[in-house]
Amino acid sequence: MLEIEHLTKRFGGNTAVNSVSTSIEKGKINAIIGPNGAGKTTFFNLISGVHKPSEGTITFEGRDITTLRTDEVARLGIARTFQATTLFDKASVLDNLIVGHRLRTRSGLIDVIFGSARLKEEERVCREKAREALDFVGLAHLENRVAGDITQEERKRVAFALALATAPKLLLLDEPAGGVNPEETLGLAELIRKMVKHDFTVCLIEHKMDMIMSLADKILVLSYGEKIAEGTPAEVRANPAVIDAYLGSDHADV
Template structure:
C-alpha cells in the first residue's frame, strides 16, 4: 500500500484526540477525512506529517516506517501539505510566495547564501523553475507578479496548492482547501484536486463541504471522537448508520455535485 497508518493514537493529557486509527490511501487516489468538529481530523494530519509525535501506532509511506521522522524529513520524502492562506505573505508577489516557500524547504547552507556559490545559484534556478511549473499547474500564470493582497480568496487557495506542489510531492495533505470560497469557486478547486490525482499525486483532504466531498473523493474516512467510525466510497458512507448518527442525519445527505 502506498500510504497507511496502523492503529495510530495521540493523547493530549487524558484526552485521546486520535485513537487507534488505521487507514490506507492508494497512489493517485483522493481520500477525504471528515467528521464533526473536534473529531480529530487536524490532529490526524499533524500526526502523519510529523508535527505531533505519535503516542502509539505506526505510519508507513511506500513501506518506509516514517512514524518517528521529523516534519522536514517527511516533507523531503514526498509528503507535502498546505497551510492556511493566512500564512501567505500578502505584500509579496504570488511568485515570491512560492519561491520563499520552496527555498525554506530546500535552502543551501548560510555560506552558500552569503557567497552565492554555484550551488546556491543552481538551487535558485531550480526553485524558480519549480515555482513556475507549480503556478502553471494551478493556472495562476497570469498573476505571478501580482501582490497576494490583490488576488481573490480562491486564487489564494490555488496558491496554497502551488506552495505544496513546488516541492514535487507524491502525496499532498490539504487542510480545508475550499473553506471560505463560494460554490462556483469550489468547483474549480475540486477540478484541481482531480487534476493532481490524475497526475499520480495522492491527495488527502480534510473538508467540511459535503457536496464536494461526495462527488470528488474516491474514499472517505470518517472520524468521530478520535476514532474511525467508517471508511468507504461516498455512496457507502452516505448510507452508513454510524455516520448518519454522528452527523444526526444532516450533512451526509447533502446533494451530490457532479464534476
C-alpha cells in the first residue's frame, strides 16, 4: 500500500530520519518502535505531508505523494492521530467528529450564504458519518457530551473516530495507548484489530511493548533516525541490535 524509499529529513545539522526504506502492507497492523528521539513521529509527519523530505520518495497505491500537502494526502486516504489528543473541548463529541468528513465536502462560501441544497445535504452526510464513526469506536452514547468532560481513554477513541470520519484507507496512529491504564490498553488494541477486520490498514507508533508484540504483524525499529531492524514480532524480539538499542534483555527470546 505504501512504499518508502531512502526517506531522509534534516533539520539544519540534525538528521531526524536517515535513508529509511520500508513498506506498509495493506490489511496488516504495521508498527514502528524505537527509543525517544528515534525519529518515529518525524517519520509520520513525512508520510502525512506535515514535513517535506530532504531526500527520498513516498508512494501510496502507486502514486508519488512525496511533495503533497497534508490535505491532499488526507483526501487520498491517509489519516492520522497525534500523541496529544487535542479536541474542541467546549463542543460536543459529535460536533468534533463532523469536522472529519468536511474533508470530503464541496460546499463553499456561496453555499453558506444562500443555505444551498448541497450544503444541507453535505451537513446531513457529515453528521451521519460522524455517528457511524462514533458507533464504531463504542462511544455512541457520548455524542452529546461536551468533549472536555470525557476521560483520557474516551478521548483516544474519539481521536480514532475523527480519523475514521475522513473515510481513510490507511490510519497512522501515534501512541494510541499513551496515558491509559492496562485494561484500557487492551480495549484499544481490540479496537485496532476491529479496524483491520473492517478493511482498514493500520500503522502505529507505540512504546507499550506487550501491546505491540501481541498486536503487530510487522515491526520497523528506528534508532537515531536509522532503520536497525524490521520483521515479525518474534524476529524483532530476538534481534541483538534491537535488544541493545531499545528492548533490553527483559524482552529478548530465551
